[in-house]
Amino acid sequence: xxxxxxxxxxxxxxxxxxxxxxxxxxxxxxxxxxxxxxxxxxxxxxxxxxxxxxxxxxxxxxxxxxxxxxxxxxxxxxxxxxxxxxxxxxxxxxxxxxxxxxxxxxxxxxxxxxxxxxxxxxxxxxxxxxxxxxxxxxxxxxxxxxxxxxxxxxxxxxxxxxxxxxxxxxxxxxxxxxxxxxxxxxxxxxxxxxxxxxxxxxxxxxxxxxxxxxxxxxxxxx
Numbered sequence: 001x002x003x004x005x006x007x008x009x010x011x012x013x014x015x016x017x018x019x020x021x022x023x024x025x026x027x028x029x030x031x032x033x034x035x036x037x038x039x040x041x042x043x044x045x046x047x048x049x050x051x052x053x054x055x056x057x058x059x060x061x062x063x064x065x066x067x068x069x070x071x072x073x074x075x076x077x078x079x080x081x082x083x084x085x086x087x088x089x090x091x092x093x094x095x096x097x098x099x100x101x102x103x104x105x106x107x108x109x110x111x112x113x114x115x116x117x118x119x120x121x122x123x124x125x126x127x128x129x130x131x132x133x134x135x136x137x138x139x140x141x142x143x144x145x146x147x148x149x150x151x152x153x154x155x156x157x158x159x160x161x162x163x164x165x166x167x168x169x170x171x172x173x174x175x176x177x178x179x180x181x182x183x184x185x186x187x188x189x190x191x192x193x194x195x196x197x198x199x200x201x202x203x204x205x206x207x208x209x210x211x212x213x214x215x216x217x218x219x220x221x222x
Contacts, residue, residue, distance in 0.1 A: 023071055
């Protein structure tokens with residue numbers, strides 16, 4: 001079951017990512033400890049590890065949503081330092097969170113997709129992912145699997161709109177078997193770079209490399 005959309009053929013060149021000796025903490029507790037990771041353009045890396053090992057915190061640090069205590073994060077060789085630079089860098093990253101917030105107000109699916117950098121691609125992707133029929137429904141009325149696909153469609157719109165890196169946190173977690181296969185195929189075929197947090201071994205096997213976090217430390221698996 002392939003996924004193909006013409007907008008995906010004309011994406012921005014894939015980004016490179018360098019995470020150099022990054023440390024992140026919550027209060028006095030170190031949760032990301034001297035992490036070093038390089039992702040080459042168009043490379044897909046799976047990030048595995050137990051709950052609480054620091055995976056999501058690392059993704060948030062790459063987005064500039066969690067302060068780093070030390071180290072450097074460079075996207076395409078550029079290190080963001082000011083709030084304005086972080087804002088610009090986030091526009092180059094497409095983000096699919098695990099625990100998607102549906103907001104305090106009844107945000108509709110079509111309103112979320114319209115907020116993507118490329119709404120046309122987000123709507124087209126929603127159709128390919130099987131959620132094109134729920135555009136007029138509020139997010140809080142969706143099943144977990146539907147919500148997962150809607151946020152993936154929005155992320156694909158971000159890639160079509162200029163992002164060169166996808167960060168995805170447990171993209172197949174809430175899906176049934178068929179949905180897992182479809183989403184895994186979509187992610188595998190993306191020409192952009194990707195860092196994918198997953199407990200799904202089949203998803204990890206579709207990536208070029210697998211790295212594991214344990215106790216805040218990172219090691220290469222395959």
